[in-house]
Amino acid sequence: MRYIxxxxxxxxxxxxxxSSIASAQEQQRTSPQAPEFxxxxxxxxxxxxxxxQNAKPTLLYFWATWCPYCKKVTPKVVNxxxxxxxxxxVLAVNVGINDSVANANRYINDYxxxxxxxxxxxxxxxxxYGVLGTPVFVIVSQSGQxxxxxxxxxxxxxxxxxx
Numbered sequence: 543m544r545y546i547x548x549x550x551x552x553x554x555x556x557x558x559x560x561s562s563i564a565s566a567q568e569q570q571r572t573s574p575q576a577p578e579f580x581x582x583x584x585x586x587x588x589x590x591x592x593x594x595q596n597a598k599p600t601l602l603y604f605w606a607t608w609c610p611y612c613k614k615v616t617p618k619v620v621n622x623x624x625x626x627x628x629x630x631x632v633l634a635v636n637v638g639i640n641d642s643v644a645n646a647n648r649y650i651n652d653y654x655x656x657x658x659x660x661x662x663x664x665x666x667x668x669x670x671y672g673v674l675g676t677p678v679f680v681i682v683s684q685s686g687q688x689x690x691x692x693x694x695x696x697x698x699x700x701x702x703x704x705x
Contacts, residue, residue: 573687576680577670581660584647589658591633592686599689600631601699602680604668607636607645609676615695616653623657626703632657637668637676 580590592600603619605612623632634655636646643661650659662668671680671691681690681699690696 576682576686576688579667583658584661592682598631599684600633600682603634604637604673604676604678606641606676607649612677618695620653629703634659635667636661638662
């Protein structure tokens with residue numbers, strides 16, 4: 543039930559004004575697939591995203607240590623993971639532009655980011671998702687479909703996940 547609510551709110555955010563659940567469900571069926579990538583997290587864990595069988599939707603969070611808006615929204619992302627990690631996965635990607643692994647690790651520790659974090663050394667993840675600035679938020683469904691992409695934190699997501 544939470545997943546249906548999540549999908550519904552995402553489409554309301556995307557389409558701003560769509561009132562028909564049927565229209566939102568049709569949009570989901572035609573949404574493009576999320577680009578696949580493999581990475582080793584800054585903690586040494588190996589991941590493939592999206593996994594062939596995601597148990598939950600995923601919030602991808604593209605960020606940089608020097609980004610002022612990222613510093614404002616990172617606590618929201620951390621809180622989302624703490625409160626709703628049983629319903630939605632979080633994966634952060636440091637874009638690696640004008641940044642360093644050392645700075646990224648300091649930022650991860652400063653903000654107590656306990657979810658997987660990739661460092662995009664060669665910019666292949668950011669390019670695959672069309673990231674030209676930070677932050678960028680992407681919500682990917684369990685089936686690997688792109689549901690939301692934007693520079694603003696998806697406000698209202700906590701309300702949907704709490705239902």
